[in-house]
Amino acid sequence: MALSESRPESEEIIAAARALRRGTTELYRRLRAERMSHGLSPSKLSILGRLALSGPLTITALAAKERVQPQSLTRTLADLEESKLIVRRQDQADRRQSLTKITALGEDLLRNDARRQATWLALAMSSILTPVERELLRLAAQLMRQLADADVPWVVNPAEAGGEVTATQD
Numbered sequence: 001m002a003l004s005e006s007r008p009e010s011e012e013i014i015a016a017a018r019a020l021r022r023g024t025t026e027l028y029r030r031l032r033a034e035r036m037s038h039g040l041s042p043s044k045l046s047i048l049g050r051l052a053l054s055g056p057l058t059i060t061a062l063a064a065k066e067r068v069q070p071q072s073l074t075r076t077l078a079d080l081e082e083s084k085l086i087v088r089r090q091d092q093a094d095r096r097q098s099l100t101k102i103t104a105l106g107e108d109l110l111r112n113d114a115r116r117q118a119t120w121l122a123l124a125m126s127s128i129l130t131p132v133e134r135e136l137l138r139l140a141a142q143l144m145r146q147l148a149d150a151d152v153p154w155v156v157n158p159a160e161a162g163g164e165v166t167a168t169q170d
Contacts, residue, residue: 020144024144031117031120031121034116034117034120034121035113035116035117036109036112036113036116038109040109041076043066043076044076044079044085045110045113046066047066047073047076047077047080047086048080048085048102048106048109048110050062050065050066051086051106052102052107052110055101056089056099056100056101057099057100058091058097058099058100059073059077059097059098059100060097062100077100080106084103084105084106085102085103085105085106085109086100086101086102086103086106087100087101087103088100088101089101125137
């Protein structure tokens with residue numbers, strides 16, 4: 001099934017998607033600027049956040065959740081381990097695997113970084129948004145999480161889709 005059967009609706013969805021992407025990109029950049037000066041890359045912070053939420057994970061499971069190849073985590077995990085932000089221990093259930101776990105130091109760094117960004121965002125929201133707009137953002141945040149977790153296969157085939165990106169239904 002295509003994103004939409006009619007072109008005008010499809011154009012509306014594409015325009016909304018572009019506006020959402022631009023808005024999230026600009027907000028991400030601003031939040032990144034408000035980040036503490038710890039020197040960690042966004043990918044390292046993402047890994048710390050994933051471990052804080054999920055608990056200890058194998059490299060394979062962590063890579064799947066981060067949507068990257070396990071090999072691409074090797075250097076990043078080594079850096080985080082060297083900084084004492086994570087530890088890797090042998091999995092007692094499967095001794096061929098190791099589990100990666102965030103340390104108390106990693107949790108503190110993540111918590112302080114998130115607190116700083118949330119404080120700036122709360123100040124900005126209370127300064128320029130009405131209560132109704134703040135509620136709309138809260139609802140939008142839930143929808144954005146749903147979109148981030150969506151497993152929607154897509155194809156780009158100009159011959160079949162008239163040059164458009166379309167979703168497929170399995």
